[in-house]
Amino acid sequence: xxxxxxxxxxxxxxxxxxxxxxxxxxxxxxxxxxxxxxxxxxxxxxxxxxxxxxxxxxxxxxxxxxxxxxxxxxxxxxxxxxxxxxxxxxxxxxxxxxxxxxxxxxxxxxxxxxxxxxxxxxxxxxxxxxxxxxxxxxxxxxxxxxxxxxxxxxxxxxxxxxxxxxxxxxxxxxxxxxxxxxxxxxxxx
Amino acid sequence: xxxxxxxxxxxxxxxxxxxxxxxxxxxxxxxxxxxxxxxxxxxxxxxxxxxxxxxxxxxxxxxxxxxxxxxxxxxxxxxxxxxxxxxxxxxxxxxxxxxxxxxxxxxxxxxxxxxxxxxxxxxxxxxxxxxxxxxxxxxxxxxxxxxxxxxxxxxxxxxxxxxxxxxxxxxxxxxxxxxxxxxxxxxxx
DNA sequence: TTTTGTACCGAACAAACAGTTCTGTAACGA
DNA sequence: TCGTTACAGAACTGTTTGTTCGGTACAAAA
Numbered sequence: 001x002x003x004x005x006x007x008x009x010x011x012x013x014x015x016x017x018x019x020x021x022x023x024x025x026x027x028x029x030x031x032x033x034x035x036x037x038x039x040x041x042x043x044x045x046x047x048x049x050x051x052x053x054x055x056x057x058x059x060x061x062x063x064x065x066x067x068x069x070x071x072x073x074x075x076x077x078x079x080x081x082x083x084x085x086x087x088x089x090x091x092x093x094x095x096x097x098x099x100x101x102x103x104x105x106x107x108x109x110x111x112x113x114x115x116x117x118x119x120x121x122x123x124x125x126x127x128x129x130x131x132x133x134x135x136x137x138x139x140x141x142x143x144x145x146x147x148x149x150x151x152x153x154x155x156x157x158x159x160x161x162x163x164x165x166x167x168x169x170x171x172x173x174x175x176x177x178x179x180x181x182x183x184x185x186x187x188x189x
Numbered sequence: 190x191x192x193x194x195x196x197x198x199x200x201x202x203x204x205x206x207x208x209x210x211x212x213x214x215x216x217x218x219x220x221x222x223x224x225x226x227x228x229x230x231x232x233x234x235x236x237x238x239x240x241x242x243x244x245x246x247x248x249x250x251x252x253x254x255x256x257x258x259x260x261x262x263x264x265x266x267x268x269x270x271x272x273x274x275x276x277x278x279x280x281x282x283x284x285x286x287x288x289x290x291x292x293x294x295x296x297x298x299x300x301x302x303x304x305x306x307x308x309x310x311x312x313x314x315x316x317x318x319x320x321x322x323x324x325x326x327x328x329x330x331x332x333x334x335x336x337x338x339x340x341x342x343x344x345x346x347x348x349x350x351x352x353x354x355x356x357x358x359x360x361x362x363x364x365x366x367x368x369x370x371x372x373x374x375x376x377x378x
Numbered sequence: 379t380t381t382t383g384t385a386c387c388g389a390a391c392a393a394a395c396a397g398t399t400c401t402g403t404a405a406c407g408a
Numbered sequence: 409t410c411g412t413t414a415c416a417g418a419a420c421t422g423t424t425t426g427t428t429c430g431g432t433a434c435a436a437a438a
Contacts, residue, residue, distance in 0.1 A: 002435065004385050026215060029424060040387045045426065114303060143367050147351055151371055154347040155340060162339050178332055182340055185374035191406065193414050218395060229416045234397065381438065387431085395424070406413075 009047055011037040013058055021106045025055065025115060059119040062104050066096050067123045071130070089131055090156060090179060094172035097160065109164045121157045128152050137187045152183050198236055200226040202247055210295045214244065214304060248308040251293050255285050256312045260319070278320055279345060279368055283361035286349065298353045310346045317341050326376045341372050 015037035019028045030051060034044050048054040070089050097105065107116050128149050132138050138148045159179045163170060170178075204226035208217045219240060223233050237243040259278050286294065296305050317338050321327050327337045348368045352359060359367075 002385070004434065008386080030426090031424070041425095042388085042427085042429095043386055046385075050426090114307065118303065141370075143370055147348075147367060148371075150347060150351050151344060154343060158339060158343040159336075162336055178336060181330075181332060182337075182375055186371055191414070193405065197415080219397090220395070229418095230397085231399090231417085232415055235414075239396090379438095382436090384433100384435080386433075389429090391426100391428075393425085393427105396422085397420105399420080400418085402416090404413100404415080406411105408410090408412100 005047075008037070008039050008043055011039060012044065012047060012054065013061070016054060016058060017103055017107065020112050021103070021110050023111075025112050055115065059116065062102060062107070062116070063120060063123050065101070066093065066104075067127060069096065070127055088176065088180070089127060091172055091176040093156075094160070094163075094175055098168070098172055105164070105168075108160070113161065113164070117157050117161055120160070121153050124153045124156060125149055128156075132187055141186065143186075148186065151186075155179065155183055194236075197226070197228050197232055200228060201233065201236065201243070202250070205243060205247060206292055206296065209301050210292070210299050212300075214301050244304065248305065251291060251296070251305070252309055252312050254290070255282065255293075256316060258285065259316055277365065277369070278316060280361055280365040282345075283349070283352075283364055287357070287361055294353070294357075297349070302350065302353070306346050306350055309349070310342050313342045313345060314338055317345075321376055330375065332375075337375065340375075344368065344372055 012033060015033050016028075018036065019032060028051070030041075030044060033051075033054075034041055037044075048057065070093055073089055073092060097108075104116075107113070108120075132152065133145055133149055138145050141148065156179060159175060159182075163175050201222060204222050205217075207225065208221060217240070219230075219233060222240075222243075223230055226233075237246065259282055262278055262281060286297075293305075296302070297309075321341065322334055322338055327334050330337065345368060348364060348371075352364050
C-alpha cells in the first residue's frame with residue numbers, strides 16, 4: 001500500500017475519532033472531517049464512499065483486533081500461564097478494553113456509544129457461540145439456543161456499557177464476576 | 190386544541206411513521222415528510238423545531254400510553270380478573286405490543302428499531318424499579334442494584350427485539366416464560 | 379536518474395437540504 | 409358575525425453533499 005494512502009487514511013480516521021468524541025455522528029459534516037484531517041475533498045471521497053462507510057471501516061479497525069485476539073484464545077475456560085485462575089474470554093476482552101488502544105474507550109463512552117456497542121455486539125455473537133453453544137452448554141435448557149446467544153451477547157455489551165457509565169471504577173475481575181453471576185445460572189441450568 | 194392543529198400534527202406523524210418503515214431515519218428529509226403529509230414547509234416548523242424533536246414527540250406518543258397503562262397496574266405480581274394465573278407486568282406489555290396500536294410494531298421491526306428500543310428501555314427502567322427494586326427483591330444479591338435494574342431492562346428490550354426478529358411466532362405467554370427463566374434466577378437469588 | 383503511474387490538492391460546480399420570512403387565504407372558536 | 413390563528417405558497421440565505429477537471433508532488437520501477 002502506498003505510504004501516501006496510509007497517511008491520509010490515518011489522518012481521516014484520527015480526525016473522525018476526535019470529532020466523534022466531541023459531537024453526535026449525525027451532525028458531523030464531511031467538511032469538518034477533511035478540514036481537521038487536512039486533506040482535500042476529492043481525497044476523502046477517493047477513500048470512502050460516504051460518511052457511513054467511513055464509520056464502518058473505523059469500526060472494523062477498532063474491533064477487529066480485539067475480537068480476533070479473543071478468537072485466538074483456547075475455547076471455553078482455560079488456564080492462565082501466570083496463575084492458577086480458571087478464567088473466561090470475557091475477562092480477556094475487558095482487560096483489552098481497559099488498555100484502551102486506539103481511543104476505543106473514548107468512543108464507547110461518547111454520545112455515539114450506541115453505534116459502537118451495536119457493532120461490538122454483532123462481533124460478539126460468534127465468540128459466544130464458541131464459548132458456550134458449540135460445547136452444548138446451552139442445549140440443556142428449554143429455551144431456544146439463539147435466544148440465549150442473543151441474551152448473553154446483549155448482557156455482556158450492556159455490562160460493558162454500565163461499567164463505562166460508572167467511570168470504570170471496578171476492576172475487570174469484578175465486572176467479570178458480575179456478568180457471570182447474571183448468566184451462569186442459565187448456561188449451567 | 191384547534192382541530193386544524195391536531196389534523197396536521199397527525200398527518201405529519203403518519204407520514205413520518207410511514208417513511209420510518211421504509212428508510213433509515215438519517216436519510217429522511219423534511220421535504221419528504223411535508224410532501225407526504227401534504228402540509229406546508231412553514232407549518233412543519235411551526236409544529237416541530239427540528240426532525241429530532243419530531244422523533245421525540247412521536248416516541249412519547251407511542252410509548253406514553255403503553256407504559257402509563259403498565260404503571261397503572263398493581264405493583265409486583267397480581268391476579269388477573271379473567272383467570273387464576275399469577276402474572277407479571279411484562280406479559281401485560283407484550284400483549285399491548287401484540288395489539289399493535291399506532292403501528293408501533295412496524296417501527297420496532299424497521300431498520301430504525303434501535304432508536305425506538307432505546308426509548309423503550311429508558312421508559313422501562315422506572316417500571317422495573319417498581320416491579321423489583323422497590324420491593325427489595327434485588328437488594329439480597331451481592332451485585333449493585335442499578336446494575337441489576339439495567340440488566341433486567343436491557344434483557345426485556347432485547348427479548349422483545351428477538352421476538353420481533355422471529356416474526357412473533359411465539360405467544361406473549363411463551364415470551365414471558367423465556368424472559369422470566371432468564372432473570373428469575375437473579376431476582377430470587 | 380529517468381520514467382511512468384497515481385495520490386493528492388484546489389477550485390469550481392450542481393443539486394439537495396435546512397430553516398426563515400413574507401403575504402394572502404381559510405378555517406376556527408366565541 | 410367577528411376577531412383570531414393556523415395554514416399555504418413562494419422566495420430566499422446559507423450549508424452540505426458528491427462530482428469534475430487541470431495541475432502538482434510523490435512513489436515505485438526502469
